[in-house]
Amino acid sequence: MFTNRTRLFNYIFPVLLLFFLIGIVHAETLTVYSGRSKSLVEPIIKQFEKESGIQVKVSYAKTTQLAATLLTEGDKSPAAIFWAQDAGALGAVSKMAMFEKLPESVLSKVPSDFRDADGFWVATSGRARxxxxxxxxxxxxxxxxxxxxxxxxxxxxxxxxxxxxxxxxxxxxxxxxxxxxxxxxxxxxxxxxxxxxxxxxxxxxxxxxxxxxxxxxxxxxxxxxxxxxxxxxxxxxxxxxxxxxxxxLVNVAGIGVLKSTDNKAAALKFVEFLLSIKAQQYFTSDVFEYPVIDGVIPNANLLPSSELLELAPTFDLNQMDxxxxxxxxxxxxxxx
Amino acid sequence: MLNLRTVSARRYLSIPAAVAGVPILAVCIGGLIPLVYLLIKALSAEGTALMQIVFRWRNAKLFLNTLLLTGGVLVLDLLLATPAAWLTSKINLKGRHLWTVLCALPLAIPGYVTAYTLLALGGNTGIVAQFFGTSIPRLGGYWGALLALSAYTSPYLFLNLRTALLGLDSNLEESARSLGYNHSETFFHVILPQLRPAFYASGLIISLHVLGDFGVVSLMGYETFSYALYTEYTFSFDHIYAAWLALMLLVFTGGLLYLEMKLLNQVTLHRAGHGSTGQPSFIQPGVWGIPAYLYLGLLVFLTVVIPAGAVFLWIFRGFNVSALGGLLEALGGSLSAAIPTGILCAFLAVPFAYISVRHPSRISNVLGRVAYIVYAIPPLAFALSLIFFVLNVVPFIYKTLPVLISACALHFLAEAIGPVRSSLYQVSPNLEEAARSLGYSRLQSFFSTLFPVLIRGMLTATALVFLATMKELPLTFLLSPAGYETLALNVWSYTTEAMFAEAAPYALAILVFSGVFVGILIYRDKDPENR
The missing domain is CATH 3.40.190.10 (Periplasmic binding protein-like II)
Incomplete structure (x- = not known):
């Protein structure tokens, strides 16, 4: 009995270990630093996980604290994505050359008012004073x-x-x-x-x-x-x-991909998802923010984005830093 | 071996200074990291900018505000907690255990929740206006901050006093009574002086709480050092002014510690006789029974019923089942940090308390207070310095639970020292000497003489740190593993977005879980009745 069990363990253990290792390699995870509070963004992140099969791990904190954390971490940061509550913090991280340039296909989804002129970050939603x-x-x-x-x-x-x-x-x-x-x-x-x-x-x-x-x-x-x-x-x-x-003034919440991550493909998928109709509709209908792309059913409590941008002073968000x-x-x- | 031992004048003590030194050294090193970090930041300022930063009229105003608030909270806590501790530990009241738990329960309520609910009481649309038809002015500014902070810090004094009162040598009281002192004379001349270590220790902790508080003062709109400091961390990325504010705060704390050290130096308390506390007798309340119940009832109403009631109100106004989804995970997260931190702190506190009681010297006096300095380091500065340190020295543990637990333990250690020290004061060193001279080894002597008394203080310490960690925010924000959830993080996240109904289940979970923990510990913290 005893020896049988020992023998069994001799086989089972390496097999389990193998599964475990495969599991680690396969479960693609994406680490996000979110200055947007969990209460606002968790549902849409869950949706992304479901659709992409990519597991997202989020560190929630205040935007500036996360920016300070990123600046302290430098290229050792475990984060793939910085999702900030305002353009100023994105500018500060961008200034330290920590963001990866976003591809044109992503940038072109939003009007120029809603993205970094150099293409290092893009807005995910707008909000007005x-x-x-x-x-x-x-x-x-x-x-x-x-x-x-x-x-x-x-x-x-x-x-x-x-x-x-x-x-x-x-x-x-x-x-x-x-x-x-x-x-x-x-x-x-x-x-x-x-x-x-x-x-x-x-x-x-x-x-x-x-x-x-x-x-x-x-x-x-x-x-x-x-x-x-x-x-x-x-x-x-x-x-x-x-x-x-x-x-x-209209300010934005925005997102950038960190240069130091080795998970760029998944990070880009995440950015693209946030600019999709589905995510933008969520921001409009559930978070009461202004969408950054066209084609979203407007929230009755909000002005249409075009009217808002007309009321708002013209201002280059890059100067926010x-x-x-x-x-x-x-x-x-x-x-x- | 024998020679070596006889060289030491304190050879009979069960914990030699060298053994106590190891954990103390570890804490000192841990505390040195953020201090060095702050100094480097602070000194990176240029000359003229530096003058502008340090010699500002605003700093003086912040200093005055901080001083007024700290003093106010200390006085109010004294008025709130001293009678409560006395009543629940010395008077034969009905439901004494329940009152004790209720008096300690504000510990389970995060300060910012108390502040939110106090704010929600007043004004045209306030809770009072809705229920009684007339509106009361909204609390805010100094008085609002004073009330909210006193409500949630009063248990620190209450618990420390209670531990001290329960451990009092009742023979002393009996002698006093037999020498013709009446109850109040016994209280003022015999009991009160013996409570001094408990007063000093909790006064220090309460002061440190007020000095470090951000949630309450920001909601009430009362500007103190810590308010200015936190806003500084949300504004700028260079953190130079923040570092200077932090250092000023530390100097202020240093002053308080010096004061406490001077006061405590005048205290020598321990039992001269046998090792067991005499059987204490309860005083019958007599005609004072009704005022006593009224007093406790009012205290509990102000500090527990109002905030807890408001949380229930949040739930009734718009309960959403979907918000419950993350509750279990958040609870698990909170416990997995709070329990180990509480236990770790209770053990770390022993050497600190021990050297300050048994090896009194200038050095041990200073070392014993290192934990308080660490406590006064603003958590955000602490977290950022640890990020820097961990990433450059031990990168493989970055953003893991052990780092968060170590950071919380270092930060909250000061809360654990007070109760442990209070309990140590109640064992005479003669007892340890006797055990050693009877041939007990150090360990045997420790477990037979000190431990039975120490354990009471350690349990209180574990409870205090557990409760503090349950509510902790800034360290958790920056040091916890990605994807890590706690109850406090959720409460914060929902309340900042004005989603009170969604925040309520998490706040309630903190309340219930911490409340149960308070209850169990007070029950286990043996009361004379259960002996």
Whole structure:
């Protein structure tokens, strides 16, 4: 009995080991650093796994933390893909020459507004800065036409912003480009003098509007839509400023393939999948973001992408990587 | 051999300094990595830029805010936890075990969840307005941060005090009573002084929590050093100002440690007589029974019922079964980090506590506080420095669970030292000497004299670190293996996107699991009644 079993093990063990090794070699895995939160992107990643048979392992964290991680890791990074919440972080990684150039076939899927001019990254969805307000306390005709109107006395102590938030900072970067350093600084100081209330991020702005703490706020467009999804009578509304106003900035979430990965084919498949109708439809319908390709059934709560791009100021997203200048400015006015 | 032993003045102690030194050295090296990293970053600043960074009016403001908040939380915790610890360990109240668990339960609730729920109470659309028709102003700023932080740090003081109170030599109390002291005189003159190590240790931990907190202060919009530090890490990639802020924070922590060291130096406590604590007697509550229940009830309502209730409310408002899919995996992830970290910390804490109690000297005083300095290193800086270190020295373990566990253990070790040290104070070194002189080996002496008392402190330590690791975010973000899920990561992910209903099951799982763990440990942390 005993010897039989031993003999059996002599055969079984190497066979199992062989299977194990084959398994390791065959299960193709792709490591993704995602600055987009899991709650938003996991369903579409699951879908990709199902369709491609490629297993995706995701490290979720804040976009800038992941960018800092990538910069620390250098060419030793285990990541194949960096999926960032904003263009600035993609620019920072791109600057260190860590991204692989994307093929023309991928880049040509999106309009030039939605990709890196040098082809190192491509947008996966768009989002807009908006003016959120309390319809109970602010009349339609009172609504400010420009972000610059918010420093007027009538809005004293009534505006909420999130000046330490990355999407606000992207807006300031764009503002500096559009109206110059001096006017941007004057606006920031004007907002502070006018008693703008500081919040840590976008969600608390919406909640403060509902709670009656403030009457106007400067968040991204999709947060309110999520509140409305749960409660359609949620007492907050949002709108845009006048056409081309810096307050209507459109920023993107985007993706790049890392040079250091030996898994480029799978990484490219992933990028292509995110630019497919299926994924883009998901971003529009479930995440409430703007699609970057045509042919997607529009979300009734969102403007058509073409109208949005018209309202938005013209701005080259590659200039978004001038974080340092923005940080210097925010420090000068004692916001940071 | 014999000669060598007699050379040592402390020859009868069961853990020789050299043995205790090995884990201590390992922790020191682990702590040195981020310090060197921060110094290199900080010193890479150029002269003029450096002056602008260090001598800013804003730094003074941050310092003042941090100081005010830390002081406020300490005072409020003292008011909240001291009576609670006293009531649950000395007074014969009904349901004492249940009250004890409930008082420790805020540990199971992540601070940012408490903050979210406190914020959700007030305002026109707040929970209070919906249920009672009138709205209360929304909490925020200093008071909001103070309340949320006190709610979730108060158990640190509560548990430390309780461990100390239960281990008190009741013979002392009896002597005091027989010498004519009444209950309150006994408390203020005999018991309170003996609780000093517990006060100092938990005061330190609570301060470190406040200094390191980001979730609460950011939600409440109150700017402290750590708030500025975290926003710095989300803004810039050079991290120079962040490194300076981190170093300022460490200097601040150093000051606190120095203060604690001075205070603790005045304490010599241990039982002079036999090794077992005398049979303690419970005080009958008498007329004070009702105020006692009211007090505990109010405390539990504020610190547990409100946040837990809000989590249930999230669930009822929009429950979605599909959000449950990842629950099991996340739970597994959380436990696979939290349990080993808790146990590792309890063992690492023993040598630290031991040298500071049994080998008191200038060096051991400093070494005993290394863990607190490591704790005060901002987790993001800690994680980035470890990434750099691991990738360049031991790349094959990069992004593996052991790295995450080691990092969490290093970070949370300070939480484990307090309870272990408090329990050590209660064993007289004479007892160890006696065991050794009776021919027991070091190991035998350790297990027969120290261990039975030590184990209580170690269990509390394991529980504290377990609970802290369950809620941990920044280290997990950057050091965990790709694809690794925890409950806290999910709560964070959903709440930041304002998807509270989806976040609720994960928050509830943290609550329930941590709550059960708190319950089991307090039950096992033997109470006189069960002896």
């Amino acid at each position: 908006v003016l959120a307000y309390s319809p109970e306390r602010v009349k339609m005709e009172e609504l400010p036409q420009s972000v610059f109107d918010l420093t007027q006395p009538m809005w004293k102590d009534r505006v909420g912003w999130a000046p330490t938030n990355a999407s606000f900072q992207a807006f300031v970067t764009a503002l500096r480009r559009q109206v110059g350093e001096e006017r941007a600084e004057a606006w920031l100081r004007g907002m502070q003098a006018n008693g703008a209330k500081k919040y840590a991020k976008n969600t608390p702005i919406i909640e403060a509007l509902a709670a009656g703490e403030i009457d106007l706020g400067l968040p991204n467009h999709y947060y309110l839509l999520r509140f409305k999804k749960g409660d359609s009578s949620y007492p907050v509304a949002q709108t845009f400023f006048k056409t081309d106003d810096p307050g209507n 001038d974080l340092e200048g923005t940080v210097d400015l925010l420090r000068r006015v004692e916001i940071l």
